[in-house]
Amino acid sequence: MVVELGTHTGVSYAALCTSVERHAVPARCYAVDTWAGDEHAGQYGEEIFADLSQYHRARFSSFSTLIRSTFDEAVEHFADGSIDLLHIDGLHSYDAVSHDFDTWKPKLSDRAVVLFHDTNERHHDFGVWKLWAELRTQFPAFEFIHGHGLGVLLVGPNPPVDLLEIANLPEKKAAVIRHRFALLGERWEAEQQLLANAEYFQSLQQTFQAQLNEQQKVHESERAAGRDETTDAQDAAVREALASAVASWEATIQAAIAKANASVESAPTVTQLSTKLFDAEAKARAAERELQRLRSRVETESDARTHMVASLQERISALNAALAFSKNERDAERVARAMIEHSTFWRATRPVREFFTHHPRARRTFRATARLVVSTLRGNLPQMLATRRAKLREAAIVANSELFDANWYVTQYEDVRQSGLSAAVHYAIVGASDHRNPSSRFDARWYVTQYPEVTAAQMNPLVHYELQGKKEGFQVQSVSVPPLAAAAAEPLDITTQQQLAPSVVFADELIADHFNNTRPLRVYPVPGEPRRVTMVTDSISPGSLFGGVGTAIVFATSLAKRLGAKLRLVTRTEVANPTAFGTILKLNEISWDDNIEFIFSPPKDGYAVPIGDDEIFVTTSWWTTRAVRQVCAPSQIVYLLQEDERMFYAFGDERLRCAETISDPDITVVVNSEILFNHLTSGPDALANVAANGTWFEPSFPFLANVVDRRQPAPGEKRRFFFYARPHNVRNLYWRGLEVIVTSLKDGTLDPLEWEFHFVGKDMPDAVLPHNIRPYFHRNLPWQNYVELISSMDIGLSLMDTPHPSYPPLDLAATGAIVVTNQHGCKTDLEKYSKNIICTSTDIESLQDGIKKALDLSRNPEQRSANFSSNSISKNWSQSFDKAFSVVASRTN
Structure with a gap:
């Protein structure tokens, strides 16, 4: 196990993960x-974590986890003796780093290595060097001096042999190793400096051209006003400034080359980098020659204004022509590349993939050959794939934006139709960089002119508005009326013109935009397709695996196995994460040996999905059900209903459409839990179609089957109180739960000396409880950490204003905890699952009575244990689904 304390932008952590990945370390x-x-490190905003999280998710999420908490909070979630490599890079004062080392030391394994960053920093209150001086006399150690210093401490009694040999090297040999690593670092820095200088040169050229253009404009305006003498003086000043900039550039690049050459001469042992350095130096020499040419041009420029303007105009015309030609070539290349990336190659090669699935020896031979071929190529595939994923994410944002009109975009730009791409993908790849307008309601060029930071960030203007601009109150402007439209509008009076131009919206498109997530799924029939279960949902990501999403994955996969069908996942709001899909199957002990096809098809103009005659759609919400209902027979739909979704809305249009969809008499409805089924069939606004065509299953918890060793508090140690806290989920009743805890602490129902409080969820404010109690906040826990945490709880409070039993009470009860939750309609008690679940009314007094009952039960370990032994919480999905799948099979055959 590898743990880093203090990650910031993630440079060192990414290096650790890359090494684990590259060497196939099972860590x-x-x-x-x-x-x-x-x-x-300084204070910084959310963008640091957002950028790192996005990069981490794409690269390392299969074996790595980001834990957002303090070091002291996180240490409780690691077992003693479990960590093999610990990198300490937090606050660098002596007291802080000593505390971190002492706190985490019990978690180290018998072969553990600890890395200390900044051992060579001695300014201000940096104290790592002081602790390092103490520890290196107690344990085998090795220190790299270059940079800020890195200490390698072999803490475990059985350290790796290779590292032990390095730690015991004589000083002369140790110095050689340090020198070689330092040279590698210097060589890398020199190369980066040369690349930075090249970028600076390009920027200088652009600045030079801009100043010359500005000169021309000033000259023309001032010549008309008869002020040529002033202009000539300004020209001389500009030339002098440019000459100074060129001289400064020459000095900078010569220093960089000298430094790189010195590194080459003193580092014959690192020749593997010489080729890269040679190329960089060649580029630098070429840049130097070009700068010399520019310098000569500035020095020899004629003082005669007319000659200078004529020369510049000729040069600018040539550059504009070259730029136009380059843009045309670039657009053609972009479209060609995008068409290849979005071709039907994947479907066409399905037989090949299936052959390799059933012939592992051939598959291994093919993979070895493929690796050999790829290794001989340019090595830019990871970057290309990362760019492609980024463009697909942008396309999803564009497609879901109310300011994107696919039909309008296609009619305005002829090359969109010729490209064969969907409008959103074309805009993400080509249109945004050309500042094309995504609709008549969004003038992209006006937006980037109004907000230059968009161009500076090199962002798609519409994506910037949706992700940032809208939150910050940025304005948008409609596209100016085309000349023909303006001419046609001349007979109208000014009032009429203001009403019609330029933001005319057709009523049917206005309706479709408002209910964007119910636009029909784009499909096309393919004869002879095998039977297949296609699950349609919004997204699949590591952050959405709890509760209903995980159950939907298990349901669709298990149904495909039961029917002997293929399996496919279609997402509508973001590209699916296959690793997350596999994680939930593994946690729930569901095996799947065949291929899983993933398709991202956002509303409006998503990719068309090929479907066969025997296609079965598993839909996960009323809006995905409505989207699928428009493109297939209702008998092909299995609607997985896990809440009374009508409760998501106040009375209005959304609730009306939800009720219409959920009442469809021709769709098979499978309900999560008998209690919710009873509510839907006999509660308020009962649904006759669910009673006639529906069935139900109970949720299962196989990942909790082996949780038997609960934490037992030592004498004098506080017991643990769990609170399920999601303040932005209105059904969670977060505020009522917080009221109950506050009241119970104030009146003594909960003894602050007996209990510690753990708030689990997301978006929680850092609230301080009465008696100055600071709860432990656990935000966005990885699944395994969540299981370990709930297995240590004594009492839980989990409120949910829904007829479904909800998962947290069942999670806690399945591990032996006592839970207080609320009643709702026919959900009057949950003793059918566990007698350790206490249901009460939602008023504060009743909930306090529930907590008192839980306290009494927690003091009676025999009764609590007996209740736990009589639990009826399922641990086997196959048994849970058996009845429901029989109904589905009979209705879909």
Whole structure:
């Protein structure tokens, strides 16, 4: 196990993860940080964590986890003796780093290695060097001096042999190793400096051209006003400034080359980098020659204004022509590349993939050959795939934007139709960089002119508005009326013109935009397709695996196995994460040996999905059900209903459409839990179609089957109180739960000396409870950490204003905890699952009575244990689904 304390932008952590991945080390990696900054790293905003999280999710999420908490909070979630490599890079004062080492030392394994960053920093209150001086006399150690210093401490009694040999090297040999690593670092820095200088040269050229253009404009305006003498003086000043900039550039690049050459001469042992350096130097020499040419041009420029303007105009015309030609070539290349990336190659090669699935020896031979071929190529595939994923994410945002009109975009730009791409994908790849308008309601060029930071960030203007601009109150402007439209509008009076131009919206498109997530799924029939279960949902990501999404994955996969069908996942709001899909199957002990096809098809103009005659759709919400209902027979739909979704809305249009969909008499409805089924069939606004065509299953918890060793508090140790806290989920009743805890602490129902409080969920404010109690906040826990945490709880409070039993009470009860939850309609008690679940009314007094009953039961370990032994919480999905699948099979055959 690898743990890093203090990750910031993630440079060192990414290096650790890359090494684990490259050498196929069977390790789990964890990065612990608040991502809020400190007095040494400085304070920083959410963008640091957002950028790292996005990169981490794409690269390392299969074996790595980001834990957003303090070091002291996180240490409780790691077992003693479990960590093999610990990197300490938090607050660098002596007291802080000593505390971190002492706190985490019990978690180290018998072969553990601890890395200390900044052992060579001695300014201000940096104290790592002081602790390092103490520890290196107690344990085998090795220190790299270059940079800020890195200490390698072999803490475990059985350290790796290779590292032990390095730690015991004589000083001369140790110095050689340090020197070689330092040279590698210097060589890398020299190369980066040369690349930075090349970028600076390009920027200087652009600045030079801009100043010359500005000169021309000033000259023309001032010549008309008869002020040529003033202009000539300004020209001389500009030339002098440019000459100074060129001289400064020459000095910078010569220093960089000299430094790189010195590294080459003193580092014959690192020749593997010489080729890269040679190329960089060649580029630098070419840049130097070009700068010399520019310098000569500036020095020899004629003082005669007319000659200078004529020369510049000729040069600018040539550059504009070259730029136009380059843009045309670029657009053609972009479209060609995008068409290849979005071709039907994947479907066409399905027989090949299936052959390799059943012939592992051939598959291994093919993979070895493929790796050999790829290794001989340019090596830019990861970057290309990362760019492609980024463009697909942008396309999803564009497609779901109310300011994107696919039909309008296609009619305005002829090359969109010729490209064969969907409008959203074309805009993400080509249109945005050309500042094309995504609809008549969004002038992209006006937006980037009004907000230059968009161009500086190199962002798609519409994506920037949806992700940032809208939150910050940025304005948008409609596209100017085309000339023909303006001419046609001349007979109208000014009032009429203001009403019609330029933001005319057709009523049917207005309706479709408002209910964007119910637009029909784009499909096309393919004869002879095998039977297949296609699950349609919004998204699948590591952050959405709890509760209903995980159950939907298990349901669709298990149904495909039961029917002997293929399996496919279609997402509508973001590209699916296959690793997350596999994680939930593994946790729930569901095996799947065949291929799983993943398709991202957002509303409006998503990719068309090929479907066969025997296609079965598993839909996960009323809006995905409505989207699918428009493109297939209702008998092909299995609607997985896990809440009374009508309760999501106040009375109005959304609730009306939800009720219409959920009442469809021709769709098979499978309900999560008997209690919810009873509510839907006999509660308020009962649904006759669910009673006639529906069935139900009970949720299962196989990942909790082996949780038997609960934490037992030692004498004098506080017991643990769990609170399920999601303040932005209105059904969670977060505020009522917080009221009950506050009241119970104030009146003595909960003894602050007996209990510690753990708030689990997301978006929680850092609230301080009465008696100055600071709860432990557990935000966005990885699944395994969540299981370990609930297995240590004594009492839980989990409120949910829904007829479904909800998962947290069942999670806690399945591990032996006592839970207080609320009643709702026919959900009057949950003793059918566990007698350790106490249901009460939602008023504060009743909930306090429930907590008192839980306290009494917690003091009676025999009764609590007996209740746990009589639990009827399922641990086997196959048994849970058996009845429901029989109904589905009979209705879909």
